[in-house]
Amino acid sequence: MSLLNTFFTKNIYSTTRRILVLTMRPSSTESSENNAPIEMENPYKKERRQCILCQLNITPDYKNYRLLSQFQSPYTGRIYGRHITGLCKNKQALVEAEIKKAQNCAYMPYYYKDKTFLKDPKLFDPQNPIRSHRF
Amino acid sequence: MPAYELALLLRAMPKQELKSTLKRVSHAIFNRGGIIRNIENLGFRAMPYKTSAHGLVHREANYFVFKIDTATQAVADLKEEYSRDVDIIRQRVFKVQNDCDHSCTLEEEMLPPAYREEVQKMIEVGKTQVNRFTYKFKYNSGLDYYPFQK
Numbered sequence: 552m553s554l555l556n557t558f559f560t561k562n563i564y565s566t567t568r569r570i571l572v573l574t575m576r577p578s579s580t581e582s583s584e585n586n587a588p589i590e591m592e593n594p595y596k597k598e599r600r601q602c603i604l605c606q607l608n609i610t611p612d613y614k615n616y617r618l619l620s621q622f623q624s625p626y627t628g629r630i631y632g633r634h635i636t637g638l639c640k641n642k643q644a645l646v647e648a649e650i651k652k653a654q655n656c657a658y659m660p661y662y663y664k665d666k667t668f669l670k671d672p673k674l675f676d677p678q679n680p681i682r683s684h685r686f
Numbered sequence: 687m688p689a690y691e692l693a694l695l696l697r698a699m700p701k702q703e704l705k706s707t708l709k710r711v712s713h714a715i716f717n718r719g720g721i722i723r724n725i726e727n728l729g730f731r732a733m734p735y736k737t738s739a740h741g742l743v744h745r746e747a748n749y750f751v752f753k754i755d756t757a758t759q760a761v762a763d764l765k766e767e768y769s770r771d772v773d774i775i776r777q778r779v780f781k782v783q784n785d786c787d788h789s790c791t792l793e794e795e796m797l798p799p800a801y802r803e804e805v806q807k808m809i810e811v812g813k814t815q816v817n818r819f820t821y822k823f824k825y826n827s828g829l830d831y832y833p834f835q836k
Binding site for chain 2: 601
């Protein structure tokens with residue numbers, strides 16, 4: 552008996568719902584055209600990532616040794632690799648070339664970082680490279 | 687005439703002498719038909735490392751950058767002349783880089799290896815290479831039996 556009862560109630564519920572939906576649905580054909588999907592670009596598309604020098608449109612220059620010294624280790628004076636600096640290939644090559652020029656011109660030291668630039672803001676964290684270190 | 691940048695390090699000296707040295711340097715350029723576009727004074731400061739030039743050890747220098755236009759053949763000549771100048775500690779000539787606008791390729795470089803173009807190219811090249819380390823016996827070599835263990 553109970554089983555029949557539940558079946559009955561379910562039936563009633565489904566029929567009433569159908570009626571409700573039918574009444575809510577617009578009957579005219581014009582509005583169905585309005586409901587057509589709108590052509591638009593993918594709103595969830597991520598923005599294209601850029602390296603910091605491309606973003607700010609900076610071309611590294613050997614005379615700007617303060618900027619270049621930010622890509623140098625304060626302990627050994629060595630140039631940080633692309634996996635640490637997060638630069639694109641082109642800019643990294645440019646930075647490396649300009650650092651070598653600046654060092655050769657005695658604008659920049661080879662084996663340490665100028666102590667006046669030690670407190671400059673950090674552009675990246677060498678402990679958290681983008682790709683793992685090879686050692 | 688191509689554009690060059692002449693980075694000069696002059697020894698520590700009084701202002702009057704410095705003036706005459708700069709004059710000498712620039713006259714050498716003019717005498718070879720060059721043009722000076724700009725002279726930048728980057729100041730007098732301690733060098734990051736000591737340098738010995740013309741029998742003296744220098745720890746401080748006057749930094750100057752000359753932006754010049756000269757014939758390419760004159761550059762070697764100028765370098766030779768400046769190398770004989772006792773007031774010049776160090777001189778470097780660089781060609782001025784013209785700005786080439788390129789788009790940032792960081793997005794493509796950050797893709798996983800299988801999606802990177804250079805890796806795909808490497809795989810393609812690898813497929814065409816013959817593996818030299820596996821020897822394959824040829825049956826048409828005259829022997830009527832297989833000489834190795836199967």
